[in-house]
Amino acid sequence: FLRSNKCNGVNQRDLARFAMNKIAAVAAASVTFLAGTAASSLLQDTNASAPTNPASERVYDSIASRYDAKIDADEVRLGIPSLRSKLIQTWVQTDDKVLEVGAGTGRNLEALKGSAAGHITLLDGSQQMLDQAISKAASKGVAIAESVVGDVHMLPFGDEQFDAVIDSFGLCSFRDPARALSEMNRVLKQGGKLLL
Numbered sequence: 012f013l014r015s016n017k018c019n020g021v022n023q024r025d026l027a028r029f030a031m032n033k034i035a036a037v038a039a040a041s042v043t044f045l046a047g048t049a050a051s052s053l054l055q056d057t058n059a060s061a062p063t064n065p066a067s068e069r070v071y072d073s074i075a076s077r078y079d080a081k082i083d084a085d086e087v088r089l090g091i092p093s094l095r096s097k098l099i100q101t102w103v104q105t106d107d108k109v110l111e112v113g114a115g116t117g118r119n120l121e122a123l124k125g126s127a128a129g130h131i132t133l134l135d136g137s138q139q140m141l142d143q144a145i146s147k148a149a150s151k152g153v154a155i156a157e158s159v160v161g162d163v164h165m166l167p168f169g170d171e172q173f174d175a176v177i178d179s180f181g182l183c184s185f186r187d188p189a190r191a192l193s194e195m196n197r198v199l200k201q202g203g204k205l206l207l
């Protein structure tokens with residue numbers, strides 16, 4: 012999505028509702044497809060309903076060290092790493108200031124390596140997940156400007172701060188996806204890119 016007050020005459024609230032309906036349909040299809048896989052069982056085991064829920068944050072903290080190992084094979088089988096790379100390499104420019112919400116263990120870092128050099132901010136509700144991301148960034152030579160433990164529903168940034176906001180597979184776990192999208196839109200500069 013490109014940030015503007017109106018998109019072809021449709022206001023932001025209507026656009027967010029439309030996007031959420033489409034995202035919900037895709038998410039439902041994805042959950043059905045992944046049923047029985049390690050990724051699905053990991054989520055079922057954790058009962059993680061929202062990363063901004065303190066109980067959920069504790070769950071993500073407790074699985075952070077084994078999270079990547081649990082879902083790597085499923086993501087590779089589904090072609091997700093190449094989709095991450097295509098999305099980021101197509102839309103993120105070298106000088107873009109980037110915010111990744113629900114950054115988790117930094118699964119987009121490989122794709123971001125050649126983009127947004129030194130202008131990457133990671134936000135997640137779990138400190139342990141961010142610790143994994145920071146370690147991964149160091150091992151891959153990716154410069155992170157900042158890592159922030161925070162709530163996607165109340166982003167701790169001023170308006171129009173970022174050229175791109177990335178959210179990979181987070182909307183399905185946010186307690187209020189419409190509000191999260193609204194917050195992501197708020198921190199985007201005019202003409203900024205929301206990459207889902």
